[in-house]
Amino acid sequence: MKDKLSKLYLYLVFIFLYAPIIILMIYSFNESKYRVWTGFSLKWYIELFHNRQIMDALYNTIFVAVIASILSTIIGTAAAIGIDGLKKWQKSTVMNVTMLPVLNPDIVTGISLMLLFYIGKLPTGRFTLILAHMSFCIPYVILSVMPKLKQVNAGTYEAALDLGATPALATVKVTLPEIMPGVINGLLMAFTLSIDDFIVSYFTTGPGVENLSILIYNAAKKGVSPSINALSALMFAVILVLLIIINARTNKNAAKA
Amino acid sequence: MSNAIIKLENISKSFGEEDILENFSVEIARHEFVTILGPSGCGKTTTLRLIGGFELPDSGRILFDGEDITSLPPYKRRLNTVFQKYALFPHMNVFDNVAFGLSIKKVDKKIMKEKVSDVLKLVNLKGFENRNISSLSGGQQQRIAIARALVNEPEVLLLDEPLGALDLKLRQEMQLELKKIQTKLGITFIYVTHDQEEALTMSDEIIVMNDGQIQQKGTPVDIYNEPKNAFVAGFIGESNIIDGIMKKDLLVQFAGQDFVCLDSGFDENELVDVVIRPEDIKFDKENGRIKGTVQSVVFKGVHYEMHIRAENFDWIVHSTAMEPEGSTVFLDLYPNDIHIMRKVAEE
Amino acid sequence: MSNAIIKLENISKSFGEEDILENFSVEIARHEFVTILGPSGCGKTTTLRLIGGFELPDSGRILFDGEDITSLPPYKRRLNTVFQKYALFPHMNVFDNVAFGLSIKKVDKKIMKEKVSDVLKLVNLKGFENRNISSLSGGQQQRIAIARALVNEPEVLLLDEPLGALDLKLRQEMQLELKKIQTKLGITFIYVTHDQEEALTMSDEIIVMNDGQIQQKGTPVDIYNEPKNAFVAGFIGESNIIDGIMKKDLLVQFAGQDFVCLDSGFDENELVDVVIRPEDIKFDKENGRIKGTVQSVVFKGVHYEMHIRAENFDWIVHSTAMEPEGSTVFLDLYPNDIHIMRKVAEE
């Protein structure tokens, strides 16, 4: 009985979280461009693939997210390993600075980075977009790797040195595999933040380089194209399927171990 | 002494305010099984880590085969370590763990396979190559940690309480096995433990440490039978340590009686520690000169342990004969079971 | 039997496919220190958790003072548990940890303070009231866990390997202290361990378990001296266990010889396990009937441990006299040191 009640509660929470997403998916099949239902149609899905602007934005979004999240993961992971070896006060200082972009309003981050690029005479474009995304992704990677680093057995690193591995080799062959779950979590988080970001992107990108969020925000006032809804529905479905596959696989691996 | 493979010369080491080792010197002889024994926090691990290269001394030198290695990084030292908590690589299987050192040295695949297989045979884990680390029991993991070190054929093997986490039965088995391996391969073992029995069982030589200082260095029999001071005596095996007065050579007074002993060279009437092993005390109804009352009796399997109150001292007595709680008993001692020790200034 | 405070009647318990306990029955006598001893995974913790109410049996009954408590939740049972890993509340200080049970019962603040202070004195931690849990050493944490249980004045205290995580020296001290507390308060202790020495040292009664079944129940002396089967003999203390044939009552053949023994009631020529303690084997150059070669000698402090190969059997012998490695020796046995046991069907 109590179990049933808690399950019911959980389902209600899920309904709350998914109601608008389901509506969005349903309305991606709406014939009308507006939020009145006029009939079923696949036309937005078809239009989606002919819309050069959306396709370019999709490409930019994914390109920037992939590059920025990978680079962020590399720098952030190395940073986490290094920060772990700092003195207590240094560590605390660095961690406090690291928290700033997490807590800063996006608009402030965006404008201040834009000014930075301007002062640094960096022409804005995909490159600056990637730098900007890295600047808010790296802290999340660090925050994600740090706790894992705490859990790993410090002994294994020394053991590798003892067996003749140089510090660099020991880090790559021993420490890294051990903190991998945290690294992957950080990578996913960076990827998500990058995909979803609008404001920071808006101020740090250059001519002709729009991502999906910019497209959505710019168009928002005029009414978001249902093709974007269609794209979101597609992306959502892909993510869901991927996650279920990954989850099933990790479960299988866990069962094996 | 050319037989010393490792020499620590006047090593000092402190962490922050705390001095762990001060002017510490010791020599470790080649091919020996040397145990560093001491209570928790006395600096055993620190000593081992200095030898392994995981810590740098504040001052002093470390010599390996006569060569100064004080500031050589760990991966360049010709020795290997078995860590207290195994420190196996959890993401690798048994083979990859053991082969790690060889793969770093880029040893040929075939030779690597052979060596790993040989060393696994040595630690009695033949055929475990593809097993997952987490699927192994504690004892098996410990043996993998040993194999992982041995496969590199180090000249010196450092072992930091390698059996600390195992249960009694397994610990005893592993003690024998380790000793066998050391004898067979002739590698110098530097073995850290705080378990006195373990030290006695395995070592050629024992270094008893306390507070960052060497208390005594010698063979197990020396140390057990001729402890240099009350600390060593108390730490190695259970002991009765009682205040005494050295009346003259070969005569000591304690427990209100004069006893003949084998020690000499003390000042007349010097205050001394008298150390007596619980198993050396005899019950003797007729001639026993120490009269006491049995306070408690505990069955220990091989013997009974009795606490016997006599005047102001609680004697611990081990005996296969049991005297019931509350009964009055008479104890006596043979001269060669009485060990006289100079009092240590502090403590 | 009205003296039984706890009775398990035909308890069965399985996890998934695995049967842990099958038709398990046992009685625990009031005021006794009862130890459940057995190898890892034999079901000790499960038994304790059933008594504590943390698991429900699949079938069978649990009686407390004659009253059925099989399905009573833990917080309604008049007993307390000391958990293996302490399970102290990390967010409370020592006082609040110890006072937890009392505060649940809404005991008056002043009385609570007194009781906590008393029980802290009992475990030798007077004045630790305001200390943070994480600032305590392992031994101190363990004692707080005990105090937290004791302060509720339970009629039965369950202890699950309470000393497992402590080092040897500390473990020995705590054993004595626990025994003292139990004697003083007269509470029934049900104590789980896999350490044989610990069981012998502390218990009034030992229940030896294996594979979810009781192997033997009796006093430490009974169990050590008269093990019922080879499992018990091997598990309690080191033993030589050798195959023998019972020629007739009082005569057994093993190691190629006939030996007089004290056992009878076996079939003629029945195959039996002969169990001999290492310390019961005598060296006897003249009359010794078992001829062997010393394989290894280890100094153990009180005695030497020697492995002696004779025909096809490796004898473990403990003796204060040392025979050098490689020498030929002759061993003999007294009839009362030979223990004959029926072979167990499986294993």
Place this chain on the structure above:
Amino acid sequence: GCGGDPKKVVKVYNAAEYIAEGVIEEFEKETGYKVVYSEFASNEDMYTKIKTTSYDVLVPSDYMIDKLVKEDLIQPLNYDNIPNYQYIDETFKSPYYDENDQYSVPYMWSTVGILYDGDKVTDEVDDMSIMWNEKYSGKIFMLDSVRDTMGMTLKKLGFSVNTENDSELAQAKEELLKQRPLILGYVTDEVKDKIISGEGYLGLVYSGEAGKAMEEKDSLKYAIPNNGTIYCVDAMVVPKSAENKDGAEAFINFMQRPDIAARNAQETCYGITNTQGRDQLPDEVKNNKGLYPDNDVLERSEMLQSEGNINQKYLEIWNEITASH
């Protein structure tokens, strides 16, 4: 005839959804230029952006061009390269922001007006006071745009949309505060959705948005208040930092080719500035009095100006209005 360097790029920065489909591709095909096309959500966003980024063509609104001229951020055009300038309606020449027609070529224009559902609103819609009519309480939307909503209110009161007179501004504020209980909210172009779905009956909108909404639902109508409105011209300019002025001028010229101008106007529903192009529009569009009001209406109307601190002043009042909720 105007074949530029085939590899050269023209970077265009335009408002969102403000060009007909396929026009850019056609320009690229005809001229060989490659267009890098970006969109902005508001003039202010664009202004922020261009301080650090170089574009070749911008399409800001009137008041923003005024600001860009004053801050010396845009450059004079070579009208010889823009022959289609000849088709620009005289009404849009010599505006206040570019009195000498040096810097800009008008793109499209719009008015602010009232979009309403003729089936629901029975009263005649010819005045801003309908937006204060309690009969339609809970069915009215105003614009989430400080200057437009304030401006239309000032207009209702008979003041200039660019007034800096404190007492006039205070009256407008009072008027808006009075209106707050009647309205559902201040929204931008999503008002289309709201009126189409019946969520609201009346909404203040830009004419182009009204045009698009009316295409969706027949009962929708658009009206411009009798005492005038705000009208707005978006024009094409070339910033000082442009790297390809020739390409920029080619693009501007192309956008004012009559057929192209007509296509843009028809698709976006905004007002055309090209006389020849207007002729090519379908009748129902070019004769729509809402989208193409008579000149007298325009004469009573004003463009927004952003002299000095005026935006700050209006925003402060806006904050006071919204703070009352």
Place this chain on the structure above:
Amino acid sequence: MNRRWYSYPYIVWALIFIVVPLIVVLVYGITVQGPDGSLNISFANFKRFFTPVYLGVLGRSVLYAAISTFICLIIGYPAALILTSKNLKHKSVMMLLIVIPMWMNLLLRTYSWLTLLENEGLINQFLRFIGVIEQDGYIQFLYGKGAVIFGMVYNFLPFMILPIHSVVSKMDYSIIEAAEDLGAGKVNVFRKVIFPLSIPGISSGITMVFVPAITTFAISSILSGNNVNLLGNVIEKQFGVGGDWNFGSTMSLILMVMILVSLLFMPDSEKESQGGMML
């Protein structure tokens, strides 16, 4: 042995991409722009902020963020607990289901609520259909502070559930058994053990919800029809139509200082635990 130098590239990075931009904001925040575009140190903008209008906005933002944080806690706490319960199957899938909504564009999700919540929206239509309300009646969900708080709760609920879940699921179960053993029933176990031990997760969750709630402007803009003006909206307007970056920076600085002060009360361990929240 020390690998601290692995952090040096990042430290350089952080100086350039975190510290320098913040200095830029600081410089703008404590200056005003002269007519010629020059920056002059002045605290006029601080004075301007500390007037009833802006303090009102600040107060309202803090209040709404606090209310929605509290509601997130009330809704999220039980959910987090249920997600750790022994009897629940497919726990990791459930956790993913909590995370996934965050992978969709916030704006799209929020607009999507309009379809449901408008006066003529699906929910009102449904209520009319089942006769709960009259044919042309409606319940007004949107256009007010309720809608804003609703939107905040909706968007930030996962940020509350995840850290609490991660703390509670790491909790040693034997501690709960120990409490039961000492006589604590369900209520006392919760009150005296589970709840106090989950406080680090709660405070982490509170930060993760409160901070974005206090800086949001899209949610309030869409769901209240701009009826509710929050600090995020006011800052955004200064960088936009207001064009006064200095005042915008001043407000950002004030906001940041508020957040940083609250950060000082958060132990380091918690800052680090926030990273583990995602999966």
